[in-house]
Amino acid sequence: MTEQLRPDGSLRHLLTLETLTRSQIERLLERSQSFVRPLGESPPRSAALAGRTVANLFTEPSTRTRVSFELAAKRLGATAVNLEVQLSSRVKGESMLDTVYTLQSLHVDTFVIRDAQPGVPGLVATHVAPHVSVLSAGEAHLSHPTQGLLDALTVYQRKQRFAGLAIAIVGDIRHSRVARSAWHAFSRLGVSDLRIAAPAALMPDAEEFQDCSRHTQLASALRGADVVMMLRIQRERMGAADLPEDEEYFAAWGLTAERLALARRDAIVMHPQPMNRGIEIASDVADGPQSVIRDQVRNGVAVRMAVLAEVLGAHA
Ligand code: ASP
Secondary structure (H helix, E strand, C coil), X not given: CCCCECCCCCECCECCCCCCCHHHHHHHHHHHHCCCCCCCCCCCCCCCCCCCEEXXXXXXXXXXXXXXXXXXXXXXXXXXXEEEHHHCHHHHCCCHHHHHHHHHHCCCCEEEEEECCCCHHHHHHHHCCCCCEEEEEEECCXXXXXXXXXXXXHHHHHHCCCCCCEEEEECCCCCCHHHHHHHHHHHHCCCCEEEEECCHHHCCCCCCCCCCEEECCXXXXXXXXXXXXXXXXXXXXXXXXXXXXXXXXXXXXCECHHHHCCXXXXXXXXXXXXXXXXXXXXXXXXXXXXXXXXXHXXXXXXXXXXXXXXXXXXXX
C-alpha cells in the first residue's frame, strides 16, 4: 500500500482511510467542521493556498466530487484545472503518468484522481515529485476517502457521537467504494454496531467488512438503526446478467417510509448520490425530514477544503 504520510508524520497523500489512525481522522473532521457554514451564509474563503495549483483528473463521471474539489481549491485561493482524461490526451495514447508529468511541469502540485481501475491513484502517488500530493476522488470499487470523511462528518453533526450508534449500509456493498470508505471511517471512529445489508449477489466476500453484521433482509438491518445509508447499484461494475430488475429490487430493498419506521424515530437517511428514486429509495424518503442527503453534499466541500489545507500544510 502506498505510504500516505511524510517522514514527519504529516499527511501527504489521501488514497484510503484504511491506514489512518482515529486521531488523524478526527483531526480531519474537526478541520472540516471549521469550514461548514449554514446555507444562505457565504462560504468561508481564504488565501491559504494562493500560488498552488490543483488538477482534477477524472476518467469516470462525477458531478459532486469534481465540483466540490474545484470549489474547495478556489475558496482557499488555489488555481483549479479540470481534465477529463479520456477526452484529452488518453485518447491520443498518452498514459496517465505522462499526463501527470506534463501537468507537474506546469507547476500543478496536487492531483485529484478518479479512475475505474484499482491502483491508479497509488501509482501516480509513487511517481510524482516530492512536493506533490495525490488525493483519491474514487478508486474503482475500493476507496473514496473524502466521501468516507463527509459521511462521518454528517453523522457526527446529527448524533454528536459515534460510540453506541447502529449504522446500516444497504445496497450494492460489493461494488461500492463508498461503503468501503464508510466502513473504514466508522469502524476507526468506534461505531460498534455496523451492519451491511444486500442481496447475496451484492454482498462482499467474507474477508471484507469482518467487523460488520451481514443482513440478507432489509428489515433486520433497519431495526433500531440510528443511521441508514442507501447505495446505488453500480451497474458500470457488473455484467448485464448480474443486474437485478428495478421493480423487483425496489420491492425487496427499496427504502420506503414504512420500512424506515423500523429504524429509530430519529434515524437519519444518507445517500452518496447519484440517487435512483424508486429503485433504492422512495422519493418521499429522499426528500423527507429524516434525509441528510443535502447536508452530505454541503459537507463535501468542507471536507475537501480541510484535506487540501492538510496535505498542503496550509493554516487556513
Ligand atoms: N458518487 C459515488 C461514487 O463515486 C457513489 C455512486 O456513484 O454511486 O462512488
